[in-house]
Amino acid sequence: MSTSARCKPAPPGPGPAPGAQGIGICEYCDTVYRQREPRLNQVIRCPCCDAVQARHHAVDIDGMLALAVAALILFLIANVWPIVTLGLGAEQNSATLWGMIIAMWQHGAQLVAMVVAATLFFFPLNKMLMLGWLLAFARRGRRAPGFGRMMVALHYLQPWTMSEVFVLGALVAIVKARTYFDVMPEPGIYAYGALTLLITAFSGIDLRRLWDDTAEGSAQ
Amino acid sequence: MSALPRAHELGLIACHVCGLVCREPNFSPAACPRCGSGLRRRKTASFMRTWALLIAAFILYIPANVLPIMRTVNVGDVDDNTIISGVVELWMQGSPSLALIVFAASIVVPVLKFFVLALLLVSTRRDSDWAMHQRAALYRLVDLIGYWSMLDVFVVALLTALVRFDVLSRVEPLPGVVFFGLTVILTMFASMSFDPRLLWDARKNHD
Numbered sequence: 001m002s003t004s005a006r007c008k009p010a011p012p013g014p015g016p017a018p019g020a021q022g023i024g025i026c027e028y029c030d031t032v033y034r035q036r037e038p039r040l041n042q043v044i045r046c047p048c049c050d051a052v053q054a055r056h057h058a059v060d061i062d063g064m065l066a067l068a069v070a071a072l073i074l075f076l077i078a079n080v081w082p083i084v085t086l087g088l089g090a091e092q093n094s095a096t097l098w099g100m101i102i103a104m105w106q107h108g109a110q111l112v113a114m115v116v117a118a119t120l121f122f123f124p125l126n127k128m129l130m131l132g133w134l135l136a137f138a139r140r141g142r143r144a145p146g147f148g149r150m151m152v153a154l155h156y157l158q159p160w161t162m163s164e165v166f167v168l169g170a171l172v173a174i175v176k177a178r179t180y181f182d183v184m185p186e187p188g189i190y191a192y193g194a195l196t197l198l199i200t201a202f203s204g205i206d207l208r209r210l211w212d213d214t215a216e217g218s219a220q
Numbered sequence: 221m222s223a224l225p226r227a228h229e230l231g232l233i234a235c236h237v238c239g240l241v242c243r244e245p246n247f248s249p250a251a252c253p254r255c256g257s258g259l260r261r262r263k264t265a266s267f268m269r270t271w272a273l274l275i276a277a278f279i280l281y282i283p284a285n286v287l288p289i290m291r292t293v294n295v296g297d298v299d300d301n302t303i304i305s306g307v308v309e310l311w312m313q314g315s316p317s318l319a320l321i322v323f324a325a326s327i328v329v330p331v332l333k334f335f336v337l338a339l340l341l342v343s344t345r346r347d348s349d350w351a352m353h354q355r356a357a358l359y360r361l362v363d364l365i366g367y368w369s370m371l372d373v374f375v376v377a378l379l380t381a382l383v384r385f386d387v388l389s390r391v392e393p394l395p396g397v398v399f400f401g402l403t404v405i406l407t408m409f410a411s412m413s414f415d416p417r418l419l420w421d422a423r424k425n426h427d
Contacts, residue, residue: 023241025234028356029420030227047224049356049420086382088389095381103381109393112401116377119370148255155237159408162370169374172322175315176306176375177382180294180389208239211254 026051055204061213064205065135071198072128075163078191079121083170087182094186097121119162127157134210143214154207164196226420233259263415267341270414274337277406280399281330287396290376294389302396303327303372325371326400333407336362337414349423356419363411369404373397 024035031048038044044054059067082094095103097120104113130150137144144150170192174183227234231244238255250259263269288300301309303326310319336358343350376397383391 025227028416030417100377100381173378
């Protein structure tokens with residue numbers, strides 16, 4: 001734990017509550033409870049409202065870094081290669097993610113183009129880059145430069161990355177197109193499928209643990 | 221139910237962003253000592269913001285369903301699709317399971333969100349202690365599944381990029397899809413601005 005060994009005079013403002021180690025507060029109902037370390041396959045729930053408080057750390061920081069790097073590589077493949085190709089007679093058309101964004105923009109749906117660009121490209125990319133950066137330092141117990149701001153940014157980005165929704169959307173689009181066209185899957189769709197598996201593996205991990213796993217003052 | 225204390229009774233605050241347990245500050249704009257985010261007991265103006273976003277989302281949901289979301293042009297044959305007609309078409313094409321998924325994402329989830337958030341807002345205002353656990357679970361469900369509604373927007377975007385065979389066949393987005401995308405975003409903001417702690421604050425008999 002990061003005990004403030006170098007005893008500074010208590011700041012006049014809010015501080016970590018004295019003796020607050022081992023105390024948890026449910027973010028859904030504000031109930032104060034005693035924290036326990038979850039055992040293997042155990043999920044700790046709030047004693048008042050049942051919301052999940054902690055899961056067993058099945059993946060350590062090295063493992064998380066490996067997942068983040070793998071996700072980044074898959075994400076690059078998924079964005080560089082086309083997702084699917086349609087054939088109509090001799091003509092063929094394929095689409096990439098950016099092809100989607102540009103097509104929506106050109107057809108007067110600029111707002112949708114921006115939403116797609118943000119939720120499927122910029123937010124996921126930023127999330128993976130920040131995560132990789134933070135974890136590369138955290139595996140030595142250190143806080144990366146910009147640690148605090150990135151942790152806050154990751155918290156706010158969390159609900160707005162939608163790659164896994166897109167995979168399902170691509171499936172629906174393929175089924176709809178299949179009636180009229182020849183559909184050929186491209187590397188992009190496989191990369192997206194694999195990326196979804198990694199996102200699912202990541203979804204059980206509470207990133208807030210990085211606050212506890214890294215030493216305070218190792219970077220500002 | 222439980223005799224467990226709640227944070228504000230002990231003069232504690234958990235940072236909404238990083239979760240650090242703090243002493244409750246005695247002055248108003250206070251920052252979390254660990255992550256620097258604003259330290260608040262409850263989300264700011266939760267009732268007002270959630271109602272406003274929810275009503276705005278509901279208003280936009282009407283054109284999102286009435287207006288067509290995409291146009292299919294097949295050798296001069298123009299066909300405009302709404303959300304519902306897209307679901308019906310998928311069903312007819314022999315993919316009932318996908319049709320159900322799209323129906324769930326585009327219709328069930330947004331409507332569930334409107335109902336659940338309105339129910340939570342009204343019942344909390346009335347200091348209800350009815351079905352506490354179920355209402356708390358409903359909030360977490362709605363908060364968790366909300367973003368899957370974006371499905372139809374991505375379907376239209378991908379089809380627009382794919383089906384570009386000049387005169388033979390084209391797909392174009394229509395205004396309905398913009399309204400629908402906005403509805404989803406607003407409902408997501410609405411569920412984020414609702415503070416589930418208020419459910420438990422409002423109970424009549426604290427025990």
